[in-house]
Amino acid sequence: MTAPASVLVIGCGLIGTSTALALREHDVDVHLRDTDPQHLEAAVALQAGTADPIDAPVLVVVAVPPSAVPDTVRAALTEFPRAIVTDVAGVKLPIFAALEGADGRERFVGGHPMAGTEGSGPTAGSARLFEGRSWVIVPGQDSRSDAVQRVTHLAETVGAVPVFLDAAAHDDAVALVSHVPHVMSGLVAGLLNGAPRAHLDLAGPGLRDVTRIAGSGTDLWLDILGHNAAAVRGQLLSLRETLDRVIGALGDEVVVPQLADVLDAGRAGTRRLPGKHGEARADTVSVFVPIADRPGELSRLFADTGQSGVNVEDLRIDHERGRPVGLVEIAVVADGADVLVDALTDRGWPAYR
Amino acid sequence: MTAPASVLVIGCGLIGTSTALALREHDVDVHLRDTDPQHLEAAVALQAGTADPIDAPVLVVVAVPPSAVPDTVRAALTEFPRAIVTDVAGVKLPIFAALEGADGRERFVGGHPMAGTEGSGPTAGSARLFEGRSWVIVPGQDSRSDAVQRVTHLAETVGAVPVFLDAAAHDDAVALVSHVPHVMSGLVAGLLNGAPRAHLDLAGPGLRDVTRIAGSGTDLWLDILGHNAAAVRGQLLSLRETLDRVIGALGDEVVVPQLADVLDAGRAGTRRLPGKHGEARADTVSVFVPIADRPGELSRLFADTGQSGVNVEDLRIDHERGRPVGLVEIAVVADGADVLVDALTDRGWPAYR
Structure with missing residues (x-):
C-alpha cells in the first residue's frame, strides 16, 4: 500500500501534529482542523499541513481528547462517507461503546500510539515522535479489513510498530503497563509530603525511579484514569490483596514465607518485562x-x-x-x-x- | 581529628570491605575479621587490610548482617575496653533495644552508609563506594561525644556526607525513602506475572522505572523489611488508606475531586525530593x-x-x-x-x- 493521497488530521495537539509532521515527510497531502484557531495556526506554521478545506480524504485521524472522540468520529464518518477513520485515544472500550450502532462504523478502526513527551500542544510535536514506538491497532467487530490495513499502514508510515489487540485487551494492557504504575507511583510520592526534609535527604535513585512518573500533569491523568476506571480499579483491587498480605506479614512476629512470596513474585515480574529491542533482558x-x-x-x-x-x-x-x-x-x-x-x-x- | 591509628573491621562483605579499602587509601592500619575464612582471604587479597590479630583498635566497625550486629557489638565493647564501636546496619531501633544496659554502650554509635551496588561480598567492594553518599550517624542516649566525633570522622574519611538522626527518625526515614518504595515496586511488578506477553510488549520507560528496584535479591530484603517491620507497616497502612480512596473514586461514577487530590499530592511529593546536589530541582x-x-x-x-x-x-x-x-x-x-x-x-x- 502506498501512502494515502490525502489525510485529514482533526486536533492539532502533540499527537495530531506529530502524526501530520511524520506524514508530511512522506509527501502525504495533510489537511488540519482544530477548534482552537491558535493550535491550528501553530501547526500550519510548523508545516504540519494546510488548513484548507478537503473534499474527500482517504483517511481521517481524530486526535482530540478522549471525551470528544466519539462525537468527532461520528461526525467524520458522516461528513466523509468513503473515508477510513481512526483515533489516537488511550482507552478503547468506552469509545466503541459510544459508537455502537453508528452509521459507517465499519470504516472506523481504533488506534493508540504509545508515545508522548512531557510537552503538549502543537509546538511539542515532532515527526520522529513515533519512531520505534508501539502503535496499538484496535479493530471493532464491524471494522472492514481495508480499514484495518489503512490504519496499519499509517502506523508504519510514521515509523511505529503496529500491535493488534481487541478493545478490552487494550484497556487491560494499558491499565497494567501505564495507569496502575502511575497510581502507585503517586501513592509513594504522596507519602513524601509529610516527611521532614532530613528524611528526604536520604533519598537515593530507587525512590526517584519509583516516583518519577507521578510528577506529570494531574488533568491529563484524571482524563486517562477516568476513562479506564473499570480496568484500573480491578487491578488495584488485586494489588491491594497482596498489599494486605504484606501488612499482615509485618506484624509483631514477621511471617517470613508470606513476605518472601510477595518479594519473589515481584522479582519474577520484573523479569517478564521485555528487554532491549523486545528480546529477553540480557544479564x-x-x-x-x-x-x-x-x-x-x-x-x-x-x-x-x-x-x-x-x-x-x-x-x-x-x-x-x-x-x-x-x-x-x-x-x-x-x-x-x-x-x-x-x-x-x-x-x-x-x-x- | 586525624585518621585513626588502627581500625578493626568485622565482616568482610561489600560494606565492610569497601570501608576497609577506603581507609587503606588514607594509610590507616586496617585489621580484618570474618567468620567466613574465604571472605577474609578475599578481602586480604584485595589489600583491604591484614588478618593479623589486633590489641587495641581505636575504632571497631561492625559490618555483619543486621541480626548478628547486637552480639558482635557487645563482644567488641568487651574485648576492646577503650575502642569506639560502630555498625553499618540498615535499621537502628532494634539494635539499640538489644544493646540496652550493655557495658560500654557509651562507646557505641550507630551508623548507616546509604550506598550499595547490585553486587555483594568482598569482591564487589570498592574504595569509592561511599563517595558523595549520605552516611547516617545515629548516637544513642548514652553515646559519648568523642565516640560521635570518631564515627563522623570515619564517614568523612571514606568520602561520605555525615547526616545525624536519632534511631526512630532513621528507621522511619529509611522506611520512607527505601523500604516502602521497594514493597510498592514489588507489588506493581507482581501484577505482571499474570499478564499475556502481548500486553507486556506495550511497556514503556514508566513501568520500567517503577518496577526496577523490585528486581533485587529476596533474601537481603527479607532481612531489611523484617528488622524494620514496625516503621514499614505504619507507612503501608497510611498508603493503603489513600489506595482505598483511589479505588473508591474509580467506581461506576468516577469521583473526580477525590482522584485529583491523590494525583496532586503525588505530584507535590515528587517536588519535595532534593534535586541535583541536594538543591531544589531545576526545571x-x-x-x-x-x-x-x-x-x-x-x-x-x-x-x-x-x-x-x-x-x-x-x-x-x-x-x-x-x-x-x-x-x-x-x-x-x-x-x-x-x-x-x-x-x-x-x-x-x-x-x-
Missing part, C-alpha cells in the same frame, strides 16, 4: 564512575567508553547531594564490565563495578 | 535523540553534546522494541534545550525537544 553488570559536574565531563567519559569497544546497554546518572559530583552507572553485558573498568581506569577515571 | 527540558544501537554511537552523541557547551542535567536511554535503535533523553536547563537541538541537528542527529 548486565553495572560499572560506576564518579564524575565532576562540569560541562564536557560526560562527553569525555563517553568518548573514553566508546574507545573501549564495549557497548553500553543502559545508563543512569545519579546526582549526589552535598558535593558537586555525580555518579554515572553504565550497564554493559557481563563480560564487558572488566574490559570497561580497565579501559576507563587507564584513562584516569575512578571506575569500579 | 529541565528534555531533548530526545533516536540513535542506532552500535558501539560508539553514544560516544559520538556525547562528544557532540559536549561541543555544544550545554551541561547535561540528567540522561536516560529508552531501548525501543522492534527495531535496533534506542531513544536517548537528555535533560538540560530550559534555555539550553534549543541550543542543544540546533547543535545536534547541525551534526546530523535527528534531535528534537
Whole structure:
C-alpha cells in the first residue's frame, strides 16, 4: 500500500501534529482542523499541513481528547462517507461503546500510539515522535479489513510498530503497563509530603525511579484514569490483596514465607518485562564512575567508553547531594564490565563495578 | 581529628570491605575479621587490610548482617575496653533495644552508609563506594561525644556526607525513602506475572522505572523489611488508606475531586525530593535523540553534546522494541534545550525537544 493521497488530521495537539509532521515527510497531502484557531495556526506554521478545506480524504485521524472522540468520529464518518477513520485515544472500550450502532462504523478502526513527551500542544510535536514506538491497532467487530490495513499502514508510515489487540485487551494492557504504575507511583510520592526534609535527604535513585512518573500533569491523568476506571480499579483491587498480605506479614512476629512470596513474585515480574529491542533482558553488570559536574565531563567519559569497544546497554546518572559530583552507572553485558573498568581506569577515571 | 591509628573491621562483605579499602587509601592500619575464612582471604587479597590479630583498635566497625550486629557489638565493647564501636546496619531501633544496659554502650554509635551496588561480598567492594553518599550517624542516649566525633570522622574519611538522626527518625526515614518504595515496586511488578506477553510488549520507560528496584535479591530484603517491620507497616497502612480512596473514586461514577487530590499530592511529593546536589530541582527540558544501537554511537552523541557547551542535567536511554535503535533523553536547563537541538541537528542527529 502506498501512502494515502490525502489525510485529514482533526486536533492539532502533540499527537495530531506529530502524526501530520511524520506524514508530511512522506509527501502525504495533510489537511488540519482544530477548534482552537491558535493550535491550528501553530501547526500550519510548523508545516504540519494546510488548513484548507478537503473534499474527500482517504483517511481521517481524530486526535482530540478522549471525551470528544466519539462525537468527532461520528461526525467524520458522516461528513466523509468513503473515508477510513481512526483515533489516537488511550482507552478503547468506552469509545466503541459510544459508537455502537453508528452509521459507517465499519470504516472506523481504533488506534493508540504509545508515545508522548512531557510537552503538549502543537509546538511539542515532532515527526520522529513515533519512531520505534508501539502503535496499538484496535479493530471493532464491524471494522472492514481495508480499514484495518489503512490504519496499519499509517502506523508504519510514521515509523511505529503496529500491535493488534481487541478493545478490552487494550484497556487491560494499558491499565497494567501505564495507569496502575502511575497510581502507585503517586501513592509513594504522596507519602513524601509529610516527611521532614532530613528524611528526604536520604533519598537515593530507587525512590526517584519509583516516583518519577507521578510528577506529570494531574488533568491529563484524571482524563486517562477516568476513562479506564473499570480496568484500573480491578487491578488495584488485586494489588491491594497482596498489599494486605504484606501488612499482615509485618506484624509483631514477621511471617517470613508470606513476605518472601510477595518479594519473589515481584522479582519474577520484573523479569517478564521485555528487554532491549523486545528480546529477553540480557544479564548486565553495572560499572560506576564518579564524575565532576562540569560541562564536557560526560562527553569525555563517553568518548573514553566508546574507545573501549564495549557497548553500553543502559545508563543512569545519579546526582549526589552535598558535593558537586555525580555518579554515572553504565550497564554493559557481563563480560564487558572488566574490559570497561580497565579501559576507563587507564584513562584516569575512578571506575569500579 | 586525624585518621585513626588502627581500625578493626568485622565482616568482610561489600560494606565492610569497601570501608576497609577506603581507609587503606588514607594509610590507616586496617585489621580484618570474618567468620567466613574465604571472605577474609578475599578481602586480604584485595589489600583491604591484614588478618593479623589486633590489641587495641581505636575504632571497631561492625559490618555483619543486621541480626548478628547486637552480639558482635557487645563482644567488641568487651574485648576492646577503650575502642569506639560502630555498625553499618540498615535499621537502628532494634539494635539499640538489644544493646540496652550493655557495658560500654557509651562507646557505641550507630551508623548507616546509604550506598550499595547490585553486587555483594568482598569482591564487589570498592574504595569509592561511599563517595558523595549520605552516611547516617545515629548516637544513642548514652553515646559519648568523642565516640560521635570518631564515627563522623570515619564517614568523612571514606568520602561520605555525615547526616545525624536519632534511631526512630532513621528507621522511619529509611522506611520512607527505601523500604516502602521497594514493597510498592514489588507489588506493581507482581501484577505482571499474570499478564499475556502481548500486553507486556506495550511497556514503556514508566513501568520500567517503577518496577526496577523490585528486581533485587529476596533474601537481603527479607532481612531489611523484617528488622524494620514496625516503621514499614505504619507507612503501608497510611498508603493503603489513600489506595482505598483511589479505588473508591474509580467506581461506576468516577469521583473526580477525590482522584485529583491523590494525583496532586503525588505530584507535590515528587517536588519535595532534593534535586541535583541536594538543591531544589531545576526545571529541565528534555531533548530526545533516536540513535542506532552500535558501539560508539553514544560516544559520538556525547562528544557532540559536549561541543555544544550545554551541561547535561540528567540522561536516560529508552531501548525501543522492534527495531535496533534506542531513544536517548537528555535533560538540560530550559534555555539550553534549543541550543542543544540546533547543535545536534547541525551534526546530523535527528534531535528534537
